[in-house]
Amino acid sequence: MPIYDFLNNETGEEFTVMMKISEREEYLKNNPHIQQLIGATATVGQVSVTGKVPDGFKEVLSKVAEKHPTSAIGERYGRKSIKEIKTKQIVEKHLGKF
Numbered sequence: 001m002p003i004y005d006f007l008n009n010e011t012g013e014e015f016t017v018m019m020k021i022s023e024r025e026e027y028l029k030n031n032p033h034i035q036q037l038i039g040a041t042a043t044v045g046q047v048s049v050t051g052k053v054p055d056g057f058k059e060v061l062s063k064v065a066e067k068h069p070t071s072a073i074g075e076r077y078g079r080k081s082i083k084e085i086k087t088k089q090i091v092e093k094h095l096g097k098f
Contacts, residue, residue: 005037 003018010033019027028034053061058077065071065078080088 005039007035007037009033009035 001018001020002024003016004024005014005016007014014037017027024036028036061073061077062079065074065076068074069078069080
């Protein structure tokens with residue numbers, strides 16, 4: 001949600017409010033003594049700094065892995081049977097000999 005800076009023309013007070021764009025338009029319409037200060041609009045969102053992938057996104061990655069099993073995502077998040085894993089190990093072993 002964006003953060004907006006406003007100026008109260010009656011008191012000279014500057015303040016910051018986080019609201020939706022539609023709410024901002026209604027707020028300015030209902031408060032003619034309030035003026036929006038023009039500047040860079042800040043957006044607040046969720047950011048993960050732990051490096052962990054959220055569970056919902058893991059499901060998306062597994063669907064991508066199903067469609068692209070040989071990609072890096074497919075290698076990491078794809079479901080493979082024991083037979084597929086053993087076959088891949090044997091192929092890599094024999095390719096390394098050449």
